[in-house]
Structures are given as structure tokens and as C-alpha cells.
Amino acid sequence: MSRLVVVSNRVAVPGQASAGGLAVALQAALEEIGGLWFGWSGRIDPDESGRLNEVDAGNIRYVTMDLSRRDHDDYYSGFANRTLWPLLHFRMDLVDYSRATYAAYRRVNALFAEKLAPLLREDDIVWVHDYHLIPMAKLLRELGVRARLGFFLHVPMPSSDLLAALPQHERLFEGLSSYDLVGFQTERDLERFQDYVRLFGRGRVISHGVLETHRGRRLRAGAFPISIDTAHIASQAAAAVNRPGVKRLDRSLSGRALAIGVDRLDYSKGLPERFRAFGRFLKRYPEHRGKLTFLQIAPVSRGEVLEYQNLRNELEQLAGHINGAHAEPDWTPVRYVNRNYPHTSLTGFYRLARVGLVTPLRDGMNLVAKEYVAAQDAENPGVLVLSSFAGAARELDAALLVNPYDLDGVSDALAAAMEMPLEERRERWQTMMELLRVNDITAWRKKFLAALRE
């Protein structure tokens, strides 16, 4: 059987902490079939990019490449996270148009391709992930690679006129159209991509999911909603409630309900809006004051990027402000924590929480929403309050869907979650859980790879 080769900027090398849904999901997919995982080592080389590191663990070989400070700053913090990230999350106001960082993006992609190509076999299935590595297929083909090449975009596909506002959009599209299969999180993303192909890409949509470029090259595109290892998370969460850290959290609540948010500290996650909505809830629903504690876990992410530093300052102020206005000597409404926790503890925290607050302004999927559901106690499940701008809202429509900008709406949803009868909580949870049992991480991986092999 052919090997699976996964290529992604972030690699979950054993023993290294890695935040983000991508790493968790790919780890599970690779463990099932084995293969090679190639990407950035997470390390900065003081001299130059290109040094390779290899680790074998179980059936996975991890090959990672160090980046120089300059390449890291311009490719990762620069073009990937100051240009593509805001654009793909519909934040044109935050896009940086520097041409220098685009050159670094090309350069680092070319170096990745150069190092990866000799490791590939003709019958490999190569699966490239996310916006950091869009040009990979074209670069690998230029180096003579003949393996099948698939791409999956973990983040949203923005509307076509936003994408077309990027000076390099044609070259990026040329890169994307060199893959055999391009996967998106939802049908909506796929439709927006097809619009782009028709309106700006000079290509044709032959039929839904079959595209042709103006050079006559055909490729396929589809929606493959990423998911979680549902059964594993359910049993992990049930066991995790006995972990000391989870018990301590439980005791510290003194019988109050918990609302939980877990997100990388990122402006796409809607954290200031979420904090404000919680403040609004305390004002509009005085009967619930003192009865619900909001715990926001937000590990710092991309801390070198200015917009992320600004966000951190804003959240510190907001948390202080809400607590100053509403705290009691024996109750702090907002607990705001910047560190990361082991995944097992997080699932225990989810299970304790009466409310899961997942309110991104835009999100490709959002696996926290899915994990929150999978972690619940079937007898007494909590309520998911979910942004309708997260990809997960397409499948988890039995959640309380909200517009994260609508603070009154989110505060109403918090009150509804507090007041929801057990019967309704069970019904909503069962609907979502049944779906997650079928559409789990294995189904995602199989569906994409089957389409790529076709």
C-alpha cells in the first residue's frame, strides 16, 4: 500500500507541545496508517534555513526543517500570518501588503520542496496542509515529483473579491491548481472557491467540484469537514474528571456553573467580543450574577506579530474591567489564563462546563466546538454556544447558534444555556453527538484520501 506523506508547517513532533487543531487532527490520521510527516521543526537556526531533523516514533517518521530568523519572520510571521491569515479570515483591514514577505514565502516553500522531493517515492500519496504551503505542488512538480498531490485548507476560503484584492492572488491560484485535489472545510468554502475560479481565476467550473484552469488543466475540489477522534475524546473526558487538576477546578467553582472558552490567542476567535458579551450577560441578567463563572483559556500564539500583542493587551484590560465591575469577595466572574493545558485536562474541563463558548468571528472549522460536545456527560450534557461563522456550525446546528458581534444575542444565548431544561439539553446533544460519531477524524481522513486516490 502506498505511504501517506503529510506536509504541514506545524508538525507535532513527539515530546513537543503543539497548539492548534491541525496538529491534533493530523497526528490521529497519521497514527492510523503510518508514513512521513514533513514540515517546520518549530526551531530557529541562528545561521540559515534548511537543517533537517529526523525522529522515528511508532509508524511515523518525522522529518522537520529549521528556519533562519529572517525566514521565520518573513515567511511565518510575515506573509503567512500577516497577509494570508487576515485575508482568509475576511479581515482585509489587517492585511499587510509587503512584497518582501511574499518573496520569503516563495523562498521557504521552495526550500521545503527541495528537501522533501528526494524523500518521496512515486507511489506516495502526498497531502499538503494549509495556507503556509499553497505553492508546494507546483514546486514539487517542477522537481519531477510524480506522486499524487492533495491539498487541504484548514481555514476559511474568503469571498472571491477579497481574495482578488491580494496582489499575488493569480500566482497563489496557479499554485493551488497544480494539486490533483483541493479540499475545503465546508460546501460554502468550496462555493466561494468556485466563484473565484470563474470570476477572477480565468478558469471554468466544469461541474460541481471539477474545475479547469485557463491552461486546460483539470483538478478536483471538494468539501471535507475535519473532525475529531470522537470515541477517544468521550472516554478520555469521562476518565479526566478524576485528574487532580480537573477536580481542583470543580472544587474551586463552589457549586457555580462554568462557561468555558479555549482558543489560541487570535483575533479571529472573537475573544474581546466574547468578554464583552459575558459582561453584557451579567448586566442584562442580574438573576444569574454570581451563578456562572467564565473560564477563558487562551495560550499565546504568534506573539511576535503586533496585532496579537495588541489583542493580548485588550483582553487583559477587558477581563480586569469586567471583574472590577462585577466581582464579589467570594466570586471572580472571569478567569483568564494564558497557558496551555494537556489535552486530557482540557477534555475534563469541557465535561465540567455547563456552557461551551465558541464564538469566533471566522473559523475554518473549530475543533474545540466538536471536542466540547464529545466530552459531555450523556446524562447531564452542557450547552454549546457556537458562532454561525465557524465551519462547525454547518454540522452542529443543534447548538445555540449566535452572531459573535451581536453582544445582546450572545448574552441571551448564555441565559438560555443556563435555563435550558435537561430534556432539551439531551436532545440537542444527542443530535450533535450522533453526527460526530459518524463524521469523526477517521471518516475525514478516509474520505479525503479516497477522493485523492480516485
Ligand code: F6P
Ligand atoms: O488551523 C489553522 C492553523 O493555522 C494551523 O495551520 C496551525 O497549526 C494552527 O492554526 C496554529 O497556529 P500556529 O501554527 O501558527 O501556532
